Amino acid sequence: MDKNSKNDQVKDDKQIGCWAKFKSLFEGRGFDLEFEYNNHRTAVAVGDNNDGYKKIDDRKSVEKRTVSESSENSLEGELAGVINFYEQFSSLGDDTKDDVDVWRRSSGVRNRVSIRPSALLTNIIEENGECEDDVELNRSPPPANIPTALIYSPPEPLELLCVFPERTSRVCAAACSAVERAGGEARSLRCARETLDALRRDNDTRVPHVIVVDARQPQQLDALLLARAIRGTKNTQHVYLIAIVKKSAYLKDEFGVLAYLEAGFNRVMVETVNTTAWCAEVLQARSSAACSRAQIAATAALAAAADRCRDLVAITDDQQRILLTNKSWCRMLGWRLEEGPRPIHEAAGGEALRLATTGARDWEAPVTLRRRAAPDPIMLPCRGATIGLTKTTSHIVFVCEPSAGEGDRGRGSLHSIRRGSLDVRSVASDGLRRTSLAKLQGLPLEAPITKVISLLSAATEGAPPSTVACIERAVDMLRTSELYSPQMRDETKLRVEDPIATDLIGALLSREQVNQNLVYMQGNANVLSSRRSSNDSTVVRSQTNRTNIKHKTTGQLRELLDTALSWDFEIFRLEDLTRGRPLAHLGLALMGGRFDVCAALECDERTLLHWLTVIETNYHAVNTYHNSTHAADVLQAVAYFLEKDRLKNLLEPVEAAAALISAAAHDIDHPGTSSAFLCNARHPLAILYNDVSVLESHHAALTFKLTLNDDRVNIFKNLDRDTYKTVRHHVIDMILATEMTKHFEHLAKFVNVFYAKSSGSKEDGMHTDEPLSLDTTALSQPENVLLVKRMMIKCADVSNASRPQKFAMEWARRIAEEYFLQTDEEKAKDLPVVMPMFDRATCSIPRSQIGFIDYIIIDMMEAWAAFIDMPELVNHARSNNQHWRELDEAGVTTLADVKRVQRQNAIQAPPTTTAEPTTEE
């Protein structure tokens, strides 16, 4: 073959392929086509009428062109007409850049579809992989409308139903005999009622391929009404409906067919008694019916697949109105399946929508979805595609992936929302990226929360809507990563009613405090507290100042220490008697004596004494509250709790030792200001710990640093590696648990584990007037014992509010003084004020205590008191609360007021004698 003829052959092949493609675009769709080729002022429409295919064009300026003489009065003929037209038009050359406008007209609605002849060829070449550089190729071909493998229509005998009021109609007889000749079966009925009854009865078994309705005698049979009724019957979408009209009526009105088409007929046919014509007609009709039946069945299969997948699926039309949503979508967003078309913007937003509406073919980007039952939208990863038979979009598909844990596939948190959009095709070309994503998905990672969410989601299947709504709310809550972060109840109410309580609770619980404050802070570096220094130099100080105490007690001190395990232990008397060294004395009495920590740690008493001394020395005596008396108080509370049966039987000696060590050291080197203050002041500790758990991290780290630094104080030196690791783990965990920003996290975990089965609890599981029913079976699991230990040190840390009144009052005075000093310092150094209400001139101490007890103490003490059987914890808290209320009403406000009340109360207090600790080297 020479070069030219080879080129011609290629061109012919391309054109044949082009026509095939063109044909396939419209094949079997059953609508009228109209073409307009603007450049050449050629306009041609193809429509079926009684005379076969012809051009319908009344525009004077347009060159007329006959489409097809050979076309038959059928869909095939229509396509033949189309192809014929295209043949003529393609002679213009396939490199023309002019678009051909194809007007798709269906049921009277005209939709414009632009086709460029060269693009048709290009598409075919693109599919064959021959052309890679064309700009057109950047837009992937639209995904196939329905995969051909799904469109399976088994050959089946033709079924015809004739509806003719006239029993002896010759037209009906001709149709029936044509069907029999074609090997099919025909039935005839006389009226609309019989027809509809038959269709309803035969619904799933014998729905005919073709129904022919006699429309010639409207007085006897209203064909239009019947067509509408048939289309309203289940499973009749694919039935090919033919209306038989009189030739005279047909020729009278060229647009008369429209009424029939709109009523649901597929075809209007002039009456004929010619059996051959009927035979051709019914065969074509059967082919069309079988084809649309297969397509509808395939669509139903795809919709069923969408309904059963866990992803949220929505399909819109080209106007972005949602046409179809699957069950997951409805369930999660609170939609009803039967809801009519709604704009997608009502439900979705974000990058995915932007891409969808700017013509992307295939994308992967986050979508925000609005839920009807919840105010906050959710953000999910979304994969989408636009579907269209040509470059024009017909549908947009959104597939949104529920967050981690929703599906069975164990996607886990790794499959989180990707920020920004991701071009799927660029990923496909990026083998590495793809592989690593696949690897991540394959990892056997599944958190318990993932399983919980899966179980809950499964429980919504078939559940009543109210239950589904509850479960979905619960799942939404579980999905948040800050599962236990504090949410202040009635916060607005509190804010309005009591700004002091709001200030205090906010400062204690909020992790945002620092960030908020940082906003206000401008260039205030080097504003460290001169009042109380706090940095690593304390290590040096502790070593140089180390003083070993010879435990020489007076009779009074000995007597006092004998009461060390009572809840009204006179801690301030101990402070006086030991001249500010209560921790070493009490520590030695409790840790060295009653709890025999030395035996548990295999160390001698001297090492323990040295350790206590070093620890105590590293508390700041200058602090009014966070000094070694507070440490001794917390140690005493922990010792008291450890004596309770529940804990005595639960903890190993080494665990009890770890608890006492944690209590003694839990606030070591506390600077007397809060972590928020340190962050705002850019303190080296805040820098070191990245503003996260600054003080608690420092307390734990310094405890080990001081302990391990010197063999003479190293109470762990004889422990084997594993025991040391265990003790270290427990001590660190307990000290970190005293961080108040995690207060509700620890409390909620404890309550959920040990009171999970209590009835009548409110939504948050804690604040309830119903008595809590304790369930301690969970204690068999070590991780739950950890919760107990955390709760123990937490309760001990703030136990001052649950002590008898005189102690509670003194502690309240001390902490208020410390808060005021912090505020003074913040103001002096132009730092953000963490608790502005804690101003010594204006703050009401009683009201701060009422807030503290109401919002921090009561819930926690109730949970803990029931657990260790110590009702006095709650009783004291309530009675202190009441006392503060009375003082508030009596006008007690400032520190001076509180001191005055204390003096009045202390008139009968017995005098104290001082202990004489001696030093030895």
Ligand SMILES: Nc1ncnc2c1ncn2[C@@H]1O[C@@H]2COP(=O)(O)O[C@H]2[C@H]1O
């Ligand atoms: N009686 C009280 N009134 C107000 N705040 C308190 C009281 N007792 C303890 N706190 C606060 O609770 C916190 C518990 O952890 P800290 O010891 O670090 O610091 C403590 C104080 O900030």
